[in-house]
Amino acid sequence: MRLPRPGPGIGQKLTVRQELACALRILARVGWRENLSGHVTVASHDGGMFCNPWGIWWEEVRASDILHLDADGEIITGRWDVTPAVFLHTELHRARADAAVVVHNHPYYATLLASMHERPQMVHQNSCIFDDEIAFVDEYGGIEDVNDGTWLATQIGNASGILLAHHGAIVTAPTIPEACYKATTFERMCRLTYDTLAAGRKPEEIPADARAALKPLLRQNTPQAYWDGAIRMLLRDEPEVLT
Amino acid sequence: MRLPRPGPGIGQKLTVRQELACALRILARVGWRENLSGHVTVASHDGGMFCNPWGIWWEEVRASDILHLDADGEIITGRWDVTPAVFLHTELHRARADAAVVVHNHPYYATLLASMHERPQMVHQNSCIFDDEIAFVDEYGGIEDVNDGTWLATQIGNASGILLAHHGAIVTAPTIPEACYKATTFERMCRLTYDTLAAGRKPEEIPADARAALKPLLRQNTPQAYWDGAIRMLLRDEPEVLT
Amino acid sequence: MRLPRPGPGIGQKLTVRQELACALRILARVGWRENLSGHVTVASHDGGMFCNPWGIWWEEVRASDILHLDADGEIITGRWDVTPAVFLHTELHRARADAAVVVHNHPYYATLLASMHERPQMVHQNSCIFDDEIAFVDEYGGIEDVNDGTWLATQIGNASGILLAHHGAIVTAPTIPEACYKATTFERMCRLTYDTLAAGRKPEEIPADARAALKPLLRQNTPQAYWDGAIRMLLRDEPEVLT
């Protein structure tokens, strides 16, 4: 399929802290959170990462609230504390260069499937961005130290869409736009799967060859265009996110 | 049934570009989209069509963003690119003079039924506007060229409410107001059908003769009145759509 | 149970036209409508009635849009036309002095149950305001003339919460506040019933003697307090409704 030319963009260059603050609010707008739970990390060039602070809701975070952490999750700069579950992120970043962005929270339908011990099924074309990259981590009792984080990273392997039983979801991507697009798509995939099961039907996945063909197409231009439009609309309504 | 006199109207004459931009935002407001996906085309008097640009969300589009395309989907005027899937539209316009407006996206309940391989059922009187005009296209792997578009138009035949398996929906109509009204009604028909199935019941359709009698009544005045009110409320909140 | 003293009220006296315009917007806010469908009539002292005009959405109507009709549904004063289905109202007002307010539309869960041929069940205490006043009208093909309206009024009998198969709902009450409160409660009763059925359970109604005891209590003070608060919040946001 022909690659479309980029759209209007956002008319300015954002810092990583600004992009992360925007991502948190965009994901909150699509319901990708349970109250104040959840954290998103973005790998930084120094081997560390940026992270939202503990104790601030995703929909109210500003760029100046974002923390800079080292590779072990220790705070380098930032006014607020970091989540004690930061090892969920540090060890996944250490293990996976492609997972530059790690999103974790408890969106409703992902959480529902996770509590039912059901895997999301690729019944819709857009879900195929997760082809061969879905994992279900069955035993999960909290990530309290480095060892827990290492164990979790091993369970996750190469997956980018992960359900944690009785807990929530993780989505990974190489960039912030792709992470936002994939997180939104993951929750919709979980809802489609749940609703199919609730109707007493077995979800019928798209055939494997079609899934494999769709995956690279879906990763090409759509995540950036998704992001640009979401940013434009967010900045129109809540420009203080950049401060 | 007596035909009611028109209501207050909208107090101004809109260009087709303005009407199309309004239609996209009205449909976004009723949830008729998945993120930035989807396109709506309106046949123009020169044999071409107007189309929303790739890379702009339906809820942020303005009249000046609308593209003018020729009959083959090539851009005549416009600042932005067109979707690579434009052949879904060009070949349907070529085949069907009545389908002056072609709406395509992935609204939730239509997408859910399409992924379950279920047809929407006319269990509610307003659904009868689609009487004898529903199609389910079972094999669908993307519309990447003219041949794909021609094949799809053949599968669609004379239908105006179409589900694309594992993908989404198409609604057609002779006018923009009717296309908006029918698209809204189609998604509601899909939701009613899904919820009936989810309760373990077989949807009981309205009898064929009643459906046939209701269809012309539903097409008479309601679409224009739906449109006028939706426009009045949209322009009150988002007047920039016309720019 | 002790009767509580009235709350703060609304601080002004509204005309019937103003009250009806407010009722339409309040019901639209709780989702009690399908697009621009539906009509609410309020009996007037001259034996006629007030009615919302055809072609204006419930959420945009103003007091000056309200029509005054005679007992046969002919327009006495008003800028816009009346629904051709006005006989649904005229003959019910003629038959039932207690039904001074008649609300009709297609709220989602009522419409869903009506399409499934299921009656709403009183599984929640507040539903008992409809005790012994629920009807399901099984054969319904549109109300196009006085004879249709008379037939429908006969089918309805003394009911105040009515489902019309494959169509929608009617709620009646002696006052506008009670009609709004009952309509809201009716839709919630339908949703509770549907969700119970969707879980594969038989709805378990509150016992008959408890229902009968609750009904007069629910009609006492709650409708007026519901109305006053709904009006206060509506006028804060949309004061133009009174114009």
Add this chain to the structure above:
Amino acid sequence: MRLPRPGPGIGQKLTVRQELACALRILARVGWRENLSGHVTVASHDGGMFCNPWGIWWEEVRASDILHLDADGEIITGRWDVTPAVFLHTELHRARADAAVVVHNHPYYATLLASMHERPQMVHQNSCIFDDEIAFVDEYGGIEDVNDGTWLATQIGNASGILLAHHGAIVTAPTIPEACYKATTFERMCRLTYDTLAAGRKPEEIPADARAALKPLLRQNTPQAYWDGAIRMLLRDEPEVLT
């Protein structure tokens, strides 16, 4: 697990009346109410309690509307009347020093489960804040006097998350922030339980030892952080709540 440092707080000291008015609006925002139903009481140092007035919706209440009651539910100060069902609160406060805050209303999923005679199940980690503290009160016909209140308190025992058959829910906590957090979590637990049942599955609870380990962790810092963020966002939009 390490205890995180507190976040930014709310930058001012609120009175109990202000906190209670905020709590009512926060709970209304998350859908924890049926119309104008429901009441929240907060024990006061004089052995009495603060309570929202009868006849004002939760989303419109202000600090100056809050009533001060004595231990028997009689009004000490306040412009409006108290609910006749106040004995639901007075006798629970009398019996339970830990239940300094008592929240009662009819949130949708709690009400649905209560009408289906189903207990909420702890299928998600956050639900474990209710471990060993869930009660289902099976026979319930209204709380009209002290005897009814005493009977109800006996049925509730040490529970902090209670379903009342065919009626609604009660949540108790020692502080206003914890009461808000627990109420939100209780409704989500009920929704997860219902959706699991609706899919024809038996809810699989987290094992007892894991539940017991999670419970104190969930009560530590999260309720205060939930509250602080919810207050910050509420005061940004609706500062008049404090007046």
